[in-house]
Amino acid sequence: MMGRQGVPLILCAPSGAGKSTLVKKLCEEFDLSFSISCTTRLPRAGEKDSIHYHFIDKDTFEKKIQANEFAEWAIVHGNYYGTPLKPLIETLEKGKDIIFDIDIQGAAQLLLSLPTARFVFILPPSLEILKNRLELRGTDSAEVIEKRMKNAIGEIKNSHWFEAWIVNDNLERAYDELRSFYLSCTLAPKLRPQLIKNILGK
Numbered sequence: 291m292m293g294r295q296g297v298p299l300i301l302c303a304p305s306g307a308g309k310s311t312l313v314k315k316l317c318e319e320f321d322l323s324f325s326i327s328c329t330t331r332l333p334r335a336g337e338k339d340s341i342h343y344h345f346i347d348k349d350t351f352e353k354k355i356q357a358n359e360f361a362e363w364a365i366v367h368g369n370y371y372g373t374p375l376k377p378l379i380e381t382l383e384k385g386k387d388i389i390f391d392i393d394i395q396g397a398a399q400l401l402l403s404l405p406t407a408r409f410v411f412i413l414p415p416s417l418e419i420l421k422n423r424l425e426l427r428g429t430d431s432a433e434v435i436e437k438r439m440k441n442a443i444g445e446i447k448n449s450h451w452f453e454a455w456i457v458n459d460n461l462e463r464a465y466d467e468l469r470s471f472y473l474s475c476t477l478a479p480k481l482r483p484q485l486i487k488n489i490l491g492k
């Protein structure tokens with residue numbers, strides 16, 4: 291692939307829609323880098339600093355906001371989350387594709403600030419199934435599940451502007467759809483400004 295810029299691929303979904311599994315599968319199959327966000331929430335069991343997130347305190351996060359160190363940031367479920375700008379720019383300039391697991395507020399900010407960004411929204415087949423999945427996960431209290439369900443409804447209602455909707459009722463099929471969308475993104479002329487010049491020899 292001659293001199294292509296990296297694809298910033300943004301994935302949004304209500305929690306429980308199966309987004310992390312899809313992200314993991316795509317990173318396993320392709321040489322994609324995962325955008326490691328900063329967050330003020332505490333690590334869950336099994337989460338490692340600088341792999342899943344950069345876990346930082348509120349004060350440090352707010353200083354980074356002031357210093358314009360984030361490509362986007364938002365408050366989600368009561369905690370700060372943000373995408374560090376510098377590694378993002380460096381990755382894209384190297385021509386490496388990068389996948390983001392961020393919420394819809396952050397995605398809307400990147401829509402304005404990152405012209406090559408591409409946007410996918412993962413939908414659960416129904417609210418009932420989403421709730422079942424959250425309950426089965428067993429990581430959240432009934433109160434937190436209620437909060438997440440309310441959030442999910444809001445996000446789903448606001449997802450019309452995304453370029454693709456993928457309904458995750460069957461993981462293999464959902465993955466196939468994500469894979470196809472990603473591959474088509476890598477072909478965008480915007481990412482290859484020199485290609486025509488090279489072909490025409492000018």
Ligand code: 5GP
Pocket residue numbers: 303305327328331362363364366367371372373391392393394395396397
């Ligand atoms: P969790 O705490 O379950 O890992 O993530 C909660 C929500 O925050 C998810 O919807 C996730 O996509 C979102 N999120 C994670 N990192 C970022 C980020 O850097 N920016 C924004 N805006 N949302 C994020």
